Amino acid sequence: MELQRSSSFAVESGDTKFDDDGRKKRTGTLRSASAHIITAVIGSGVLSLAWALAQLGWIAGIVALCVFSLITLFTSSLLTNSYRSPTGTRNYNYMEAVKNNLGGIKYKICGVSQYSNLVGISIGYTITSAISMVAIKRSNCFHKNGHDAGCHTSNNPYMIIFGVIEIIISQIPNFHELAGLSFIAAVMSFSYALIGIGLSIGQIAEGKIGRTSISGTNVGVDVTSSEKAWNSLQAIGNIAFAYSYSNDTLKSSPPENLVMRKATTVGVSVTTIFYLLCGVLGYAAFGNHAPGNFLTGFGFYNPYWLVDIANICIVVHLVGAYQVFSQPVYQLVEDWCKSLWPESDFIVKEHQIVIPFVGIFNMNLFRLIWRTVFVIFTTVVAMIFPVFNSVLGLIGAAAFWPLTVYFPIEMHISKAKIPSFSLNWIWLKILNFACFIITIVAVAACIQGIITELNHYQPLKSIS
Template sequence: MAGNLSTNTLFVEQAPETIEKGDIGKNLDDDGRFKRTGTLLTASAHIITAVIGSGVLSLAWSISQLGWIAGPVVLVVFSFITYFTSTLLADCYRSPDPITGKRNYTYMDVVRANLGGMKVQLCGIAQYGNLIGVTIGYTITASISMVAVRRSNCYHKHGHQAKCNPSDYPYMIIFACIQIVLSQIPNFHKLSWLSILAAVMSFSYASIGIGLSIARVAGGAHARTTLTGRTVGVDLSSSEKVWRTFESIGNIAFAYAYSTVLVEIQDTLKSSPPENKVMKKATFAGISTTSLFYVLCGCVGYAAFGNDAPGNFLTGFGFFEPFWLIDLANVFIAIHLIGAYQVFCQPVFGFVEKWCNKRWPESKFITTEHCIDVPLYGIYYLNLFRLVWRTVYVIVTAVLAMLFPFFNEVMGFLGAASFWPLTVYFPIEMHIARTKIPKFSFTWTWLKILSWTCLMVSVVAAAGSIQGLIKEIEKYKPFQTQE
């Protein structure tokens, strides 16, 4: 152990040797923190990691509910909405001026600087509730992909009709153990390598899904597709059609949302060129890339499976062979979710640690950094509070994932509840307040129309999620006795 440092922040901003040389000024940003090193590449990787989840493989199901006309249109519309509102949010990172103003490190700080009042607390509830929910959901989804590898090998060995249903629990524990280690990455600024790896994984498994779908179509599979999606009276009832349409629109809208971590991503960027300009370019690159994969996965998947498209054609076994390629894709999904978990949990870690540091500034347990010389790595700063609290967080999310097998439906509701305020409402309201747009002017009016329209999307998607949750609860009755 090289020694201890007691700091007034949770993270050691300067290495001791830098301080001794007197080179502090050139190694600090304008806010006194260690110089940020983020670039267009790393920001784009963070965005792609946050946006492209394994849900991309369920877009074929969403398109099958909407059909050839509405499906692609909804995909394109929400990509434009997300890009537009993200550019508005990027301009709010510094205030009052987007280039020379004071930095805001979190979404709540941005809302506090531009709107204030109770909206700050509402933002915090929506943001951190969503982030916690996502980490639980990713624990479930990653375990499903891990189990899919074992099931794929079982089907290959014993036939497609074999009963291959291994438990998810051991794989949730494995995922949690990996996250306990990775959660010791001090902050978002040290996460770039993991996001780049996760982004590569997302491209890889999405490409495999697209390739298998094209091969299925080229192989002569005759899937039934329609302009309006699944047919009432043939595939489902009229009420089911309405609920599934709501759910599909919500799934597509939420598939693009990454505003919960946008400010934290922007806070990793170098100050030159201006952060808002780089973030807008990264947003364009990230949204363009994900939109391309979304359209390909959704439309090619729908062409391959038609109105019978499974919820996820890799983990749901729309394909059985080649089994090794299915295994590889699911391994890529699991690796991607390992990185995505960190992208979404780091803001939670930072929020709690910052609050505790302010609440108990004299606590050595919370503020002291222990310098450890790690071979082949260098000096690692170990904070005991960070070690304990982050480990407990990962364990709790894993336990919740085990207790609620229908949590994905709950996650759908959380996504519906947070999509409108975080992706649309706050960026628009802050833009209006920051640029002082007059009430009832043309710009003010169409921005309000956009906001209210997206609110309706959130409402109907939330209704669809609640209906789906009720169905899952009715099916899951482990303590019900048979009469």
């Protein structure tokens, strides 16, 4: 997975190890592409869906999930058609597709959107992982001292622990190529999603259900009218974050876009089913008081060991996911510096270090310092803005329109040469504009949520 919403494919080229354009042969299949999409989508975004449905209610919440699913499926289908540029050459990542189909300033805007989103996701994963680690400690405290004990714990030490882990593993060359990484991520993401679903079903079966309604949280009872409006828009951002994903690499024969389209259909369909189960069952279990993160908000106390396992799965998943999303940022800066100072030993020289029982490890001084600084930056920002729902909503809302809607639609219009003001052109522009408005209001709501929640925090002193 090169970049958020990236798309790359390959064609078999006899028995060689290269595609017919001389690039390294792609290795993905329809099955692996579908699995990677499911793995990438079913991430930390699933944890906030019960809260999102509580803000929107049964009708608007379910409709929003289905609408975002359909929009993602449709625009992903358009994106697969942009795999080949107008000249017929392959585009190996999203930015390359935008450059060859739209060119100019739009290519640069795409890059800013993508890399900003990747940095934002890294910050969001730091927050989520720390909250899950704290939840494990609190779960055991509740089990020992009772549910009224409070067991409040600072998040900061756990964000630092997560940061230290990321600093260490960020030095692994070609981390994204490690065998089994996607498999482990798939197991972890499915595990905590299924545990959440199972715990919700158990709570519903016991009759311990919260108060729900068609419109969600009630004005004057659960929230004020302004809180209702802001929270509903923030919930839209959370749902948008949940539908962020990357496409896989394929080794199919042309037309490659048809294979990727099938993979997208399978991946988004399975994901939507999971999301509906998590959102609907979570809302049914907790009602209008559903916590922002339904596995760390402690609506579930028992069995405590199962809650612990779910949060361990979240942490393991996000430790790897952080690297998957930060690797393109690392590579961008490192390639840029190498192009500027190709003769600098500090930038380009690899120092071989022998590690007993492991082998030779290649260490680069610039890579060591730059990646360490990046992880420290994301950790400090996470400690300053430790608000789970608002941060995830902001990341999702800010990325949704440009990366999921605008560029795929504009590339499709350009590639298909759709005449201006034709019926197809008009309805695509209407969809584009409607999603833009949704993004603007959701971003505003999430920024307002961050400001409001930070009033309850002292800088760098967040407590769960």
